[in-house]
Amino acid sequence: MVRVDKLNGLTIHDILTGIMLKKKQIAVIGAGNMAEAIVSGLLKKGIVNASQICATDVDAQRLTYFRKTFKVRVSHNNQETAMSSDIIMLSIKPQVMDNVLGGLKLSGGSGQLIITVAAGVSIATIISGLHPRARVVRAMPNTPAVVLEGATALAGGPGVTTDQMKVARAVFEAMGQVVVVDEPLLDAVTGLSGGGPAYVYLFIEALADGGVKMGLSRAHAQLLAAQTVLGAAKMVVETRAHPGVLKDQVASPGGTTIAGLHRLEKGRLRGTVIGAVEAATLRCRELGQEAMVSRESSAISRTVKRTVA
Numbered sequence: 097m098v099r100v101d102k103l104n105g106l107t108i109h110d111i112l113t114g115i116m117l118k119k120k121q122i123a124v125i126g127a128g129n130m131a132e133a134i135v136s137g138l139l140k141k142g143i144v145n146a147s148q149i150c151a152t153d154v155d156a157q158r159l160t161y162f163r164k165t166f167k168v169r170v171s172h173n174n175q176e177t178a179m180s181s182d183i184i185m186l187s188i189k190p191q192v193m194d195n196v197l198g199g200l201k202l203s204g205g206s207g208q209l210i211i212t213v214a215a216g217v218s219i220a221t222i223i224s225g226l227h228p229r230a231r232v233v234r235a236m237p238n239t240p241a242v243v244l245e246g247a248t249a250l251a252g253g254p255g256v257t258t259d260q261m262k263v264a265r266a267v268f269e270a271m272g273q274v275v276v277v278d279e280p281l282l283d284a285v286t287g288l289s290g291g292g293p294a295y296v297y298l299f300i301e302a303l304a305d306g307g308v309k310m311g312l313s314r315a316h317a318q319l320l321a322a323q324t325v326l327g328a329a330k331m332v333v334e335t336r337a338h339p340g341v342l343k344d345q346v347a348s349p350g351g352t353t354i355a356g357l358h359r360l361e362k363g364r365l366r367g368t369v370i371g372a373v374e375a376a377t378l379r380c381r382e383l384g385q386e387a388m389v390s391r392e393s394s395a396i397s398r399t400v401k402r403t404v405a
């Protein structure tokens with residue numbers, strides 16, 4: 097019997113995802129870097145058509161870029177675009193979130209799914225800016241989404257149905273791997289996979305510097321370093337083996353690798369990396385609290401102004 101895993105380059109999972117997203121209109125509010133990763137991922141995977149997507153932005157150049165590059169519809173009108181969509185992707189910066197939410201004027205009874213990627217903006221904030229019955233999924237993706245190797249964590253808000261969660265999952269699975277967590281854990285996700293690419297770039301750079309120190313050309317050293325990280329990551333993801341087990345397989349008794357590993361342990365690599373994730377998580381919590389305080393104080397000053405007027 098012939099096993100069919102792929103059809104026209106699409107996996108069975110991609111096809112099922114396509115069926116789920118078929119006919120869904122997607123509004124992408126804020127056509128910036130993250131929106132670009134999301135739109136290019138969805139289109140490259142072929143699980144939605146360009147005609148299903150409408151991107152909005154205040155910047156005409158970004159809209160022209162989206163229209164020409166992805167052939168999607170574009171608009172300056174957030175509200176009109178959101179009203180006629182099934183999925184509303186909020187990919188604006190946290191600083192403009194309040195303004196954008198205020199302008200959307202959603203009714204709340206339409207069953208639309210709101211997906212936000214804004215770092216540090218809670219589901220409660222989105223709901224309070226939109227409608228008490230708004231169905232919100234908060235996502236924390238990372239930049240390798242651009243090359244369809246993103247790592248995204250999702251948290252569902254009150255009232256989000258299993259089907260809506262499946263839809264949100266499908267959107268981000270088009271760009272890599274997805275996990276679902278409780279909302280408070282998104283700070284830890286930010287500390288790990290949000291900042292993670294930067295930590296790994298540093299490691300790749302250092303690995304390449306080591307090669308250059310030992311006589312390799314910069315070009316060769318960088319390629320070997322990056323491909324080694326890519327290959328090792330793929331081994332962990334595909335074999336699902338514990339990294340410690342894979343490490344032991346490379347380190348032969350009295351050999352070269354164990355000599356290198358010993359040096360990394362002396363430099364406290366493990367403790368330093370754990371500390372980096374902890375520091376980034378704590379900073380994320382701090383920023384979240386600062387943003388909440390500033391939102392509360394601007395809400396109070398708006399109320400005072402209205403009362404005085």
Ligand SMILES: NC(=O)c1ccc[n+]([C@@H]2O[C@H](COP(=O)([O-])OP(=O)(O)OC[C@H]3O[C@@H](n4cnc5c(N)ncnc54)[C@H](OP(=O)(O)O)[C@@H]3O)[C@@H](O)[C@H]2O)c1
Nearest residue numbers: 126127128129130153154155187188189190213214215237
């Ligand atoms: N980039 C990442 O790695 C990453 C990772 C995880 C989460 N995120 C989150 O993703 C969100 C977007 O980040 P980004 O890096 O894509 O930012 P970005 O490139 O600045 O994109 C945001 C876009 O929204 C536009 N915009 C501003 N006000 C608007 C409005 N009222 N209506 C519609 N569009 C408006 C901006 O235009 P102007 O530039 O003209 O203001 C900009 O083009 C952020 O909330 C961030 O926290 C990003």
